[in-house]
Amino acid sequence: MTILFLITAVVILASAVMVVSSRNLVHAALWLVSALFGVAVLYALLDAGFMAVVQVVIYIGAIAILFIFAVMLTRREMRDTGPGLNKNWWVSAVMSILTFGGLAYLLSSWSGFSQTSADIPVGFDAVTALGEALISPDAFVLPFEVASVMLVAALVGAVYIAFNPRIGDTRK
Amino acid sequence: MNFWKDPIQVTADWLMSLFTGWGMAEGLANILINLLGIVILITIMLVIDILLVWIERKVVARFQDRLGPNRVGPFGLIQPFADIIKLFIKENITPVGVDKVVYNLAPILSVFSVLILWAIIPLAPQILGVDLNVGLLYLVAAGAIGTLSIIMAGWSSNNKFALLGAFRQVAAMISYEIPMVVALLIPTVLAGTMGMLGISQAQQGMWYVFLSPLGALIFLISAVAELGRAPFDLSEGESEVVAGFHIEYSGMKFGWFYAGELLHAFTFGGFWGILFFGGYHFFGLENWGPLVAAAIVLFKALIGYWVIMWIKYTLMRIRIDHMLAFNWKFLVPLSLVVLMVTALLNTILRDASTWILGLSMFLSNALIAWITIEILRSRSRKERENAEGLAQPTMEAAQH
Amino acid sequence: MQNEWLYIGLFLIVGVALPAAALVLAWLISPKKSNPIKDSTYECGMETVGESWVQFKAQYYIFGLVFLIFDVEMVFLFPWAVALGKLPLFAVVEGIIFILILVAGLAYIWRKDALEWV
Numbered sequence: 001m002t003i004l005f006l007i008t009a010v011v012i013l014a015s016a017v018m019v020v021s022s023r024n025l026v027h028a029a030l031w032l033v034s035a036l037f038g039v040a041v042l043y044a045l046l047d048a049g050f051m052a053v054v055q056v057v058i059y060i061g062a063i064a065i066l067f068i069f070a071v072m073l074t075r076r077e078m079r080d081t082g083p084g085l086n087k088n089w090w091v092s093a094v095m096s097i098l099t100f101g102g103l104a105y106l107l108s109s110w111s112g113f114s115q116t117s118a119d120i121p122v123g124f125d126a127v128t129a130l131g132e133a134l135i136s137p138d139a140f141v142l143p144f145e146v147a148s149v150m151l152v153a154a155l156v157g158a159v160y161i162a163f164n165p166r167i168g169d170t171r172k
Numbered sequence: 173m174n175f176w177k178d179p180i181q182v183t184a185d186w187l188m189s190l191f192t193g194w195g196m197a198e199g200l201a202n203i204l205i206n207l208l209g210i211v212i213l214i215t216i217m218l219v220i221d222i223l224l225v226w227i228e229r230k231v232v233a234r235f236q237d238r239l240g241p242n243r244v245g246p247f248g249l250i251q252p253f254a255d256i257i258k259l260f261i262k263e264n265i266t267p268v269g270v271d272k273v274v275y276n277l278a279p280i281l282s283v284f285s286v287l288i289l290w291a292i293i294p295l296a297p298q299i300l301g302v303d304l305n306v307g308l309l310y311l312v313a314a315g316a317i318g319t320l321s322i323i324m325a326g327w328s329s330n331n332k333f334a335l336l337g338a339f340r341q342v343a344a345m346i347s348y349e350i351p352m353v354v355a356l357l358i359p360t361v362l363a364g365t366m367g368m369l370g371i372s373q374a375q376q377g378m379w380y381v382f383l384s385p386l387g388a389l390i391f392l393i394s395a396v397a398e399l400g401r402a403p404f405d406l407s408e409g410e411s412e413v414v415a416g417f418h419i420e421y422s423g424m425k426f427g428w429f430y431a432g433e434l435l436h437a438f439t440f441g442g443f444w445g446i447l448f449f450g451g452y453h454f455f456g457l458e459n460w461g462p463l464v465a466a467a468i469v470l471f472k473a474l475i476g477y478w479v480i481m482w483i484k485y486t487l488m489r490i491r492i493d494h495m496l497a498f499n500w501k502f503l504v505p506l507s508l509v510v511l512m513v514t515a516l517l518n519t520i521l522r523d524a525s526t527w528i529l530g531l532s533m534f535l536s537n538a539l540i541a542w543i544t545i546e547i548l549r550s551r552s553r554k555e556r557e558n559a560e561g562l563a564q565p566t567m568e569a570a571q572h
Numbered sequence: 573m574q575n576e577w578l579y580i581g582l583f584l585i586v587g588v589a590l591p592a593a594a595l596v597l598a599w600l601i602s603p604k605k606s607n608p609i610k611d612s613t614y615e616c617g618m619e620t621v622g623e624s625w626v627q628f629k630a631q632y633y634i635f636g637l638v639f640l641i642f643d644v645e646m647v648f649l650f651p652w653a654v655a656l657g658k659l660p661l662f663a664v665v666e667g668i669i670f671i672l673i674l675v676a677g678l679a680y681i682w683r684k685d686a687l688e689w690v
Contacts, residue, residue, distance in 0.1 A: 061316025
């Protein structure tokens with residue numbers, strides 16, 4: 001299991017590096033798909049089957065496709081021609097190493113770091129539990145409904161920004 | 173244990189004792205047995221795929237009043253195998269300017285997105301890959317990978333027709349995914365599970381097509397659109413974009429796109445049969461043994477495949493604006509209404525008998541269908557009157 | 573549970589490996605006599621003019637956005653649908669309100685003609 005995790009982690013990190021370093025924007029989007037699929041594998045390794053498939057459905061099936069659409073629709077030249085680094089690159093390198101070191105230090109001093117996760121009881125259905133939690137008034141019913149309102153807000157906002165109402169005038 | 177009662181388990185046990193007898197660790201032997209089972213399952217699917225080519229060609233010939241392949245072997249049965257050999261020995265052409273890695277990866281991913289569906293299809297209670305409790309979402313996730321493969325093929329081909337075809341196909345696939353997912357929610361509500369085996373078992377008494385005929389119809393329509401077959405095959409409209417996203421593919425690479433499409437149609441026929449037509453249930457015939465049950469599922473898949481072919485060879489291709497309007501202005505609202513009514517009735521009539529539940533579900537579906545048709549009729553009458561009102565003066569002018 | 577996903581993982585690997593093996597086999601046994609005409613881009617027999625990776629209608633993007641919103645909504649509804657059998661009536665009503673809010677959004681963009689293919 002640890003070996004699988006390490007392989008997946010290496011694949012995710014390598015894909016992530018390729019996303020930022022690849023010159024071709026569609027290649028970058030495809031490397032992003034690879035990284036997102038790796039995250040889905042991580043969810044599956046954690047026994048979170050629902051999260052794993054949702055990761056593929058939403059992130060690969062919708063968001064990555066939307067990225068590719070956006071790249072193809074906005075740019076004439078699908079290549080990044082400018083320099084990849086500027087002269088302050090070493091500052092960001094130091095900052096990232098410091099952040100990584102700080103996070104690693106904090107996590108290693110946390111007591112839960114070395115514990116393995118508890119076993120899931122036999123017959124426990126995570127999806128049903130999630131559904132009940134989403135509906136029940138003493139759990140997440142308000143966030144559930146607010147999520148719907150937020151999705152509508154996103155829908156209206158996206159259409160307002162992206163849509164050019166040319167045909168509105170010709171309508172009788 | 174009897175072999176005919178549970179062939180997979182018996183074979184697995186026998187292989188396990190064989191492998192451990194050779195001094196293999198139990199975990200490794202387990203993985204090896206599973207791997208063997210997967211390879212056999214996928215190989216069977218690919219052989220069925222070859223036969224599907226023959227079925228497709230025979231059926232389309234009948235629809236067009238022809239004979240179809242009838243020279244190579246009895247009834248032309250050897251024809252698809254000859255086709256496969258031809259595809260294999262065709263020259264491997266990589267056009268200039270293609271993006272090589274993406275170009276070669278796309279056909280593999282295309283057929284991959286279909287093959288992985290067979291991991292969750294329950295051929296019988298004992299013959300199934302794995303009963304995921306998120307089975308239906310797994311189906312949607314596999315569809316997402318199929319969408320990705322098409323956009324990869326279209327983009328990497330370095331051809332405007334290919335890119336345009338891929339865009340159309342992807343627009344169709346993502347649009348029709350919404351009514352398909354809503355149609356998948358209906359068996360989920362009725363069975364109370366997303367697992368394919370659970371849905372099959374829940375239809376012991378009553379097939380879901382009687383509880384939700386509209387849901388079955390919506391699933392069929394969106395499945396046809398998801399497949400990119402006629403009447404939704406404008407990604408490969410010959411007169412406009414020549415062959416769509418696979419225009420630059422030849423030989424075995426094209427073969428995988430073609431095989432993937434046929435197997436996809438067969439697989440969706442299978443899902444249609446499992447979700448709405450009782451899965452392996454067929455009037456108690458499934459009790460004869462798991463092999464009979466598997467034959468029933470495959471037979472239902474063939475029937476579903478035949479219906480998809482029937483639609484393909486009967487209807488003409490529609491325009492992209494019509495296709496998207498049909499989805500967003502008709503199928504999505506209709507499917508959401510059906511879902512809400514199904515959920516409501518299923519909860520209100522929870523304690524009622526199966527017959528009352530079935531009758532009221534069926535009647536509510538019929539009512540929704542009738543109201544929909546009435547709304548459509550009045551809308552189209554209004555549009556016709558508008559068009560006639562515009563046409564009237566010119567007609568009179570012509571008479572004078 | 574983890575064994576299920578291990579099985580799926582094996583299935584994914586075999587599902588990629590078998591088609592890839594067939595492509596490699598075809599590549600091995602097929603003749604290799606390429607020439608520039610054979611390898612040229614098809615495009616109806618004409619020479620390709622300009623870059624093939626061109627821009628497309630923004631309308632595709634609008635439908636992509638609408639699809640994304642509805643896809644997220646459907647994912648929320650799956651746990652609701654699974655748990656529905658054990659829940660009282662008000663849970664169903666909550667789900668229906670959830671759907672209706674989104675139908676209102678659909679009606680809005682419909683009125684705004686964003687669903688027209690210009």
